[in-house]
Amino acid sequence: MxxxxxxxxxxxxxxxxxxxxxxxxxxxxxxxxxxxxxxxxxxxxxxxxxxxxxxxxxxxxxxxxxxxxxxxxxxxxxxxxxxxxxxxxxxxxxxxxxxxxxxxxxxxxxxxxxxxxxxxxxxxxxxxxxxxxxxxxxxxxxxxxxxxxxxxIKPIDINQSEYLVPILNDCSKTICCWLCRSGPVSINVNTDRRGYCPGESVALTALFENSGNRTIIPTASLYQIQTYNASGKHFINTNKLVSISGSSIIPGEVSEWNSKLLKIPAVSPSIGSVLIRVEYFVKISLLIPGSYSLSCVLPIIIGTVPFRHCIQSPINYSYMPSSQSGNRIRNDAPPSYSELKDLKEDVEEENTNFCPLYTYVSDYQPPPYSMNEIIQSSSDHDELNQNLLTISHT
CATH class of the missing domain: 2.60.40.640 (Immunoglobulin-like)
Structure with a gap:
């Protein structure tokens, strides 16, 4: 035998x-x-x-x-x-x-x-x-x-016109402390477009005005929202992926960001399945000592087809494992891109160390960007901005 x-x-x-x-x-x-x-x-x-x-x-x-x-x-x-x-x-x-x-x-x-x-x-x-x-x-x-x-991978081509539209938002607040009232602080910000691939950078153009009496610090963070649905209920998990900060703004000063870059790590593309939704937004905040931060939210799409500056421009990209998969953090490319398991019981077990592979753009160079290229019609995004802002405060 x-x-x-x-x-x-x-x-x-x-x-x-x-x-x-x-x-x-x-x-x-x-x-x-x-x-x-x-x-x-x-x-x-x-x-x-x-x-x-x-x-x-x-x-x-x-x-x-x-x-x-x-x-x-x-x-x-x-x-x-x-x-x-x-x-x-x-x-x-x-x-x-x-x-x-x-x-x-x-x-x-x-x-x-x-x-x-x-x-x-x-x-x-x-x-x-x-x-x-x-x-x-x-x-x-x-x-x-x-x-x-x-x-x-279900393709999302960020070169489609709907993903090339900049996202704009603005907000302001007046700082109050008992009977003491100071002038407002405000944010006016926009992205260079709506869709990005991992490895690319969000180019943020912002105007910060500090008419208050406290020194404030501008920051920008990329968030991922995971929404799980079952039995008519849902569970929301929000993760901060990466952050950058700017110089302090003293009272009475105005500061600008001119295409400040927020690099997108190796993460899952946006997903809209019935059971699992994966969404992303950039939150621009002013950190105010002794008060709640002032924040603007810009929803973005993470896609799978990299941005092309022109039709003939070469795109250098590969497939990389997600830097966040459950509780595991992976920043390095593994020697093997697949998982092979020899099981004695049912192979449909829940525990696995598998990390999916996603598009990752190498050596990304953002194109020249001008404020004159901003499309001033952002009314279609107002409702989504408000929903994401509510989630970001929870």
Missing amino acids: GKLKNIEIYFDRNRNVYYPGDSVCGNVIIESKGEVRINALKVFIRGVAKVHWTETKTVGYRLGNYTEHYRSEIEYICLKQTLIGGKESSSSNSKESFICDGYHVFPFHFILPREGIATSFEGKHGSIRYYLKVELDKPWTFNHKLKKIFTV
Whole structure:
């Protein structure tokens, strides 16, 4: 009786990133020593979004607290191919097959849906994962299972006109302290456009006016909002990704930012699936001693197709793992862009160290920018600005 030595999954051209409508092709390679008897060799492709979080509820003083779980799941794709065999092993008429000594290559081929799928994502309370699973059904023993996770990216081309429009906002407040009242402080700010890719920089042009009696400090921060939905409820997780600050502004002084750059790290693109939403905004703040900060919010889109200065301009980009995936922080590119796991139990377990790959622009050089290029119609964004400002204060 032979022995199964190894089983591997290989994608064609060592590909790790796929887009909707792409063909997922490759080979299952089996190495055996001697003749191995099997019932079937099957390969599955699956894409699924899952969310899960808990909330502590209070029943009463005597009964104490209990934990309520919120879960939901959406399946984007689930297909199967049988490479060897075909009948279920539980059937009395099942026909066994044999794998001879040596290496054996079994090709597979799947096509991803063009619509209805979302970008891969790993978060603290949910994930969107795509993977191939191989199951080798052997008679009278445990099945051999193997999983290989890959990245799917739903394209967002930031060169479309809707993403090239600058985002504008302004705000002001008067600083009061008991009977003492000083002049207002104000912010007038805009971005160079609405859409960006990781590795690019948001060019901020701002005017800060300090008519108060305290020295203030301008700052800019990039935030990510993760929204998880399940059972008619939602859970919001807000993360500050990166920040910059400017010089102090003394009372009576006016200060300007002329295309001050806020670099976008390697993060997930914007995602708008039913269960998981990933959104981004830039918050411009004035830190006021002894008072609440004054803040303006500028919602932006993180895309997957880099910005082109002109049609012929070359774009130097690659695929990088997210710098934030759940509680894991990854700033370096890993030696391998895929995860291979040999599991003895169900491969659909929750715990995984997989990090999806996202577009990252290298050596980004922002184009020349002038205030005369600002489009002065920002009324369409006012409602979204107010919603994000409310979230940023929570």
